[in-house]
Amino acid sequence: xxxxxxxxxxxxxxxxxxxxxxxxxxxxxxxxxKPGKEKAxxxxxxxxxxxxxxxxxxxxIDKFSKDHPNIxxxxxxxxxQAEMTSKIRSSLSAGKGPHAFTTTGTTIMEWxxxxxxxxxxxxxxxxxxxxxxxxxxxxxQCQLDGQVWAIGIPDSPxxxxxAVNVDHLKEAGLPMVGKFDDMDHMLKYAKAMSLMExxxxxxxxxxxxxxxxxxxxxxxxxxxxGQFWDNDTQKFTLQTPEAKKALQxxxxxxxKYNLDSTELPDTMTAMGQNLCSMGFIWSEFVxxxxxxxxxxxxxxxxxxxxxxKKPAVxxxxxxxxxxxxxxxxxxxxxxxxxxxxxxxxxxxxLTFLEDGYIGLSPVKSVTLENDFFRTGPAKSMxxxxxxxxxxxxxxxxPFISADIMLYDIMWPIINDVIHDQISVNDALAKMEKDxxxxxxxxxxxxxxxxxxxIDWDGxxx
Amino acid sequence: xxxxxxxxxxxxxxxxPFVVLAPLIVLYILFVYYxxxxxxxxxxxxxxxxxxxxSTFVGLRNYIELxxxxxxxxxxxxxxxxxxAVKTALVIPMGLLFAALLAHLRRGQRFYIxxxxxxxxxxxxxxxxxxxxxxQTRFGLINHILKTLLLQPQPxxxxxxxxxxxxxxxxxxxxxxxxxxxxxxxxLNIPEVFIEAxxxxxxxxxxxxxxxxxxxxxxSILFLSIxxxxxxFQTFDFLFVMTSTGSTGGSSGGPGISSYxxxxxxxxxxxxRGQVDRATAVATIMLFxxxxxxxIQFKVLRPKWEY
Numbered sequence: 103x104x105x106x107x108x109x110x111x112x113x114x115x116x117x118x119x120x121x122x123x124x125x126x127x128x129x130x131x132x133x134x135x136k137p138g139k140e141k142a143x144x145x146x147x148x149x150x151x152x153x154x155x156x157x158x159x160x161x162x163i164d165k166f167s168k169d170h171p172n173i174x175x176x177x178x179x180x181x182x183q184a185e186m187t188s189k190i191r192s193s194l195s196a197g198k199g200p201h202a203f204t205t206t207g208t209t210i211m212e213w214x215x216x217x218x219x220x221x222x223x224x225x226x227x228x229x230x231x232x233x234x235x236x237x238x239x240x241x242x243q244c245q246l247d248g249q250v251w252a253i254g255i256p257d258s259p260x261x262x263x264x265a266v267n268v269d270h271l272k273e274a275g276l277p278m279v280g281k282f283d284d285m286d287h288m289l290k291y292a293k294a295m296s297l298m299e300x301x302x303x304x305x306x307x308x309x310x311x312x313x314x315x316x317x318x319x320x321x322x323x324x325x326x327x328g329q330f331w332d333n334d335t336q337k338f339t340l341q342t343p344e345a346k347k348a349l350q351x352x353x354x355x356x357x358k359y360n361l362d363s364t365e366l367p368d369t370m371t372a373m374g375q376n377l378c379s380m381g382f383i384w385s386e387f388v389x390x391x392x393x394x395x396x397x398x399x400x401x402x403x404x405x406x407x408x409x410x411k412k413p414a415v416x417x418x419x420x421x422x423x424x425x426x427x428x429x430x431x432x433x434x435x436x437x438x439x440x441x442x443x444x445x446x447x448x449x450x451x452l453t454f455l456e457d458g459y460i461g462l463s464p465v466k467s468v469t470l471e472n473d474f475f476r477t478g479p480a481k482s483m484x485x486x487x488x489x490x491x492x493x494x495x496x497x498x499x500p501f502i503s504a505d506i507m508l509y510d511i512m513w514p515i516i517n518d519v520i521h522d523q524i525s526v527n528d529a530l531a532k533m534e535k536d537x538x539x540x541x542x543x544x545x546x547x548x549x550x551x552x553x554x555x556i557d558w559d560g561x562x563x
Numbered sequence: 564x565x566x567x568x569x570x571x572x573x574x575x576x577x578x579x580p581f582v583v584l585a586p587l588i589v590l591y592i593l594f595v596y597y598x599x600x601x602x603x604x605x606x607x608x609x610x611x612x613x614x615x616x617x618s619t620f621v622g623l624r625n626y627i628e629l630x631x632x633x634x635x636x637x638x639x640x641x642x643x644x645x646x647x648a649v650k651t652a653l654v655i656p657m658g659l660l661f662a663a664l665l666a667h668l669r670r671g672q673r674f675y676i677x678x679x680x681x682x683x684x685x686x687x688x689x690x691x692x693x694x695x696x697x698x699q700t701r702f703g704l705i706n707h708i709l710k711t712l713l714l715q716p717q718p719x720x721x722x723x724x725x726x727x728x729x730x731x732x733x734x735x736x737x738x739x740x741x742x743x744x745x746x747x748x749x750x751l752n753i754p755e756v757f758i759e760a761x762x763x764x765x766x767x768x769x770x771x772x773x774x775x776x777x778x779x780x781x782x783s784i785l786f787l788s789i790x791x792x793x794x795x796f797q798t799f800d801f802l803f804v805m806t807s808t809g810s811t812g813g814s815s816g817g818p819g820i821s822s823y824x825x826x827x828x829x830x831x832x833x834x835x836r837g838q839v840d841r842a843t844a845v846a847t848i849m850l851f852x853x854x855x856x857x858x859i860q861f862k863v864l865r866p867k868w869e870y
Contacts, residue, residue: 184814184835191612191837212837216614304701364818365700365718377701506836509814510635517819521723532634539632546619547609 142172143437147424148203150186151179153393154386154461155204155422158255158454165453166444173437187505194218194427201430201438204255207243207421208504214244214251215548220426221249225439226446236446238561239418239497240464246552252423253446254464256454258385259418259495261317262486263405264288265387267398270295270305270379281404281485288406292361295379308361309369309381310352310520316512318382318405320498321416322348324558326409331498333555338541340534341527348408349519349526356520364521373400385483389459402460402482404489413489415560417496419504421464448472455480462486470563493560502544502551511536599850602843610840618840625844636845639816639823642727643849646824647795649728653735654791655784658742663772665743666750676744683740691804694733695720698805723821726806730822734801738794742787749783750776789860796853799826825849 147163149155156179163175178200180186187209193199194213205213213219223229232241232250244251263281271278274294282288289308296307310318323330328344331337355362362378370387372378374395382405391400407414424445430438444450451463452474460480463469470491475483489495501507515533518524524532545551581588606625608618629636665675682690697704698719706716720726753776761771777784806822807815814831816823823831825845833842 188834188837195613195615213613216611216617218613365721367699367721503836506838510831510836514635514817514819517817518723521818523723523819523821536634543609547611 144174146176146200148200151181154459157457162453202426210244214246221251223250226442236464242497252425254423256461256463257422258462259416260384261416262385265383265400266380282406284406303363306362306378309378312369313513322408325412325415338537340530404485415494417498419498495561606843612837612839638820639825639828643824649731650795651791654739654742657739661743662746679743680740682737687800691801723818727822730801749780
């Protein structure tokens with residue numbers, strides 16, 4: 103009986119092991135046949151599940167499919183910016199994932215240096231064409247070893263200005279403007295729209311509670327003529343009078359002007375809940391809010407110069423780009439090249455914008471010359487484009503761990519300032535120390551990364 | 564011949580269990596011990612997630628940096644201990660109290676057990692979202708009640724000083740049903756003869772509760788203390804949902820870094836930022852503490868009473 107049990111046990115175990123091995127093999131890579139040119143090609147494209155991007159890509163894919171019936175592009179929107187980035191990291195290290203994906207430009211170097219992605223040059227466009235046809239920041243952030251590693255989709259600099267609730271503006275008897283003349287002009291609007299209840303702010307007139315807002319802080323420093331990065335020593339320098347003035351202003355929004363309160367939600371939530379009339383936020387919010395808060399009426403106003411000494415500057419350091427993973431080859435790569443060529447063409451970019459999304463195109467001719475941004479649906483961008491032509495556009499990078507710097511260092515420290523947990527001086531010292539440590543660690547991990555040289559005079563278009 | 568039979572019997576006795584356990588051992592090695600070893604190994608490197616072959620061995624540097632130069636870890640470390648201490652201190656006595664009250668009920672015991680246990684059956688994410696609204700500073704029900712009672716409204720989740728404690732309160736509220744249920748079952752299992760004997764000796768209800776029932780619940784108290792500490796050490800879901808900050812790439816654990824705990828740091832470093840080396844170092848530290856607490860509790864809190 104025991105022997106029978108013993109033998110039975112062995113048989114069961116062997117069967118289980120074989121079954122397990124089958125499961126492992128079945129779950130493995132199916133490289134099998136690769137479709138030839140004559141066969142239909144299926145390409146997967148990941149983009150962030152952000153309505154303006156999803157809508158834009160769907161429009162582009164629809165138009166592209168009509169001329170390329172044998173290339174099927176499947177869009178797979180992925181939730182959350184940070185979650186999507188981590189998913190891309192895992193898929194790249196596992197050698198799996200989509201044929202192409204969108205990402206913030208700040209992460210491109212991280213993948214280009216170890217060779218996880220393919221350059222878009224020369225197949226989609228040559229380096230010379232990229233330099234000639236694309237806005238400079240799109241190349242600066244993804245150029246390595248003489249190659250360009252990504253092409254962009256329409257996306258505006260994150261610190262262009264403010265979203266304003268037009269109904270609140272009317273309620274306060276204020277006219278809509280395209281841009282604020284100076285800081286006093288902006289503060290006057292903010293004060294007029296703020297509401298108090300029982301001695302407490304019940305509606306913010308000027309919200310500064312968006313994790314991307316440190317980008318405004320950087321630009322406040324720069325338009326005073328200051329610098330937050332030393333090109334020679336390759337270190338952050340934030341203990342400067344300009345940085346102090348910039349951070350003090352952020353502090354004053356809460357504690358001197360009483361225009362925002364940490365008892366109110368973050369900017370985006372507050373705007374959606376009618377708890378905020380105007381806030382520092384990325385300009386795409388206006389289109390996005392039109393989709394998710396159809397009852398609310400938002401418009402975009404360009405920010406004023408912080409110091410008044412120089413025109414307002416803004417930076418496009420986290421452009422959204424489309425990148426090709428390294429393992430794409432053969433017919434799949436051919437199909438992908440065709441699709442991305444269409445995406446980066448004038449027609450592709452304007453198609454992306456067809457639904458009224460107002461992100462600035464990385465293609466120079468579209469942004470600088472097309473009527474879409476002058477008199478068309480995105481005419482609110484006209485003052486921005488004029489400023490860009492005069493040297494207001496900046497690029498602060500590339501930094502390998504830009505997301506860590508922005509979201510894990512700068513925003514939490516600024517958050518401590520607006521919660522009155524830390525003084526402005528201490529915050530700047532802490533920020534400088536933490537940013538330099540994070541940068542040093544990244545450079546140690548990616549020793550082949552390029553030097554960060556910031557052009558403080560603005561980008562020449 | 565006899566020797567061969569004996570050998571065969573021995574072989575069956577000793578080899579058979581291993582053969583039967585082999586698939587399980589293989590699964591454990593593949594899905595527990597190998598990842599654990601790999602995780603510890605990666606914590607000893609400057610890990611390049613996109614190409615692990617380019618990672619550099621740095622020994623204990625990641626651990627040293629966490630303890631000496633990482634403000635987020637310091638905050639997460641102290642917050643984790645606060646979380647564990649407060650939650651354990653809340654749910655064990657409260658569970659015991661509720662169980663004692665339930666045991667005294669003559670009618671409707673099932674309804675009350677169900678009512679107390681119900682939150683433990685709900686998804687933490689759903690509870691977290693619900694309480695985020697209840698704690699909302701302007702529109703929240705809790706502040707509305709405070710105002711009605713002429714008390715000062717509180718910032719709750721918007722305050723760096725209160726956010727962590729709000730989450731602990733919600734977590735404890737959801738968890739206390741489980742401790743109540745287990746204590747209640749333990750109380751029902753105490754032989755009536757002990758209580759009767761105590762009564763004969765002149766012990767009142769309170770005395771017999773603390774001198775008879777509580778010591779006899781030693782096993783349950785030990786189990787629930789260990790379980791609560793381990794669960795609280797790994798807490799993630801409530802904090803993730805309730806302290807989520809902002810719309811773009813920001814992480815949970817706010818305002819600022821005020822409500823960071825170690826598990827949240829593991830997620831933020833490893834999953835959001837690709838800093839696998841730091842994330843695995845924090846995870847290893849967590850593992851060490853959970854093991855340490857388990858060993859200490861088994862040694863120190865071994866119940867002295869058995870029946």
